[in-house]
Amino acid sequence: MLAEDSIRAHEAAHHPDARKLIIGNTECTIFDLAGHQQARRSWRHYFRKVWGIVFVVDAADRARLPEARAEIDALLEVEGLTRVPLLVLGNKIDLPGAVSEEEFRTALGLYNPPFHMYEKGPIKVCMCSVIMQQGYGYGFNWLLKQVLGMHN
Known part of the structure; x- marks a missing residue:
């Protein structure tokens, strides 16, 4: 759990959950939105005031890519998310069978370099392992820089 500064298995969210996360010297409010199909219908209720999105993908689950x-x-x-920075995390790279970054980008249609200003807004892809505490810090710092640059 990144928000609690502890590393343990995170049970999949069933309902939206608000938490505080400190990135550098900045306190951020994050919403962990459930990813199962039924819960995705509620995502739109959070779009009006979103400043950045972190989309976590299981890089070891090829069937769901x-x-x-x-x-x-x-x-x-x-429409409301135009120009909102998007951080895509390919998590669980520590597991056997996890896709490479190249396979991940290809599967998700994100072929460009790690930092690229897409037509819709900035997008960054980071491969990571939350359990191994690697790869996500750079992505969160990038996202914070994007958000602060847009709102300062």
Whole structure:
């Protein structure tokens, strides 16, 4: 759990959950939104005031990558999210069978370099392992820099 500064298995969210997360010297309010299909319908209720999005994908679950791509594509089409920075985390790279960054980008349709200003807004892809505490810090710092640059 990043918000609690502890490393342990995180049970999948069933309902939206608000938490505080400190990135550098900045306190951020984050919402952990459930990712199962029924819960995705409630995502739109959070879009009005969103300043940044972190989309976490299980890089070891190859069968669900097309589903993740469809959801990312749908997010990029939401009118209220135009220009909102998107951090895509390919998590669980520590597990056997996890895809490489190249396979991940290809599967999600994110072919460009790690930092690229897409037509819809800035997007960054970071491969990570929350359990191993690697790879996500750089992405969160990038996202914070994007958000602060847009709102200062």
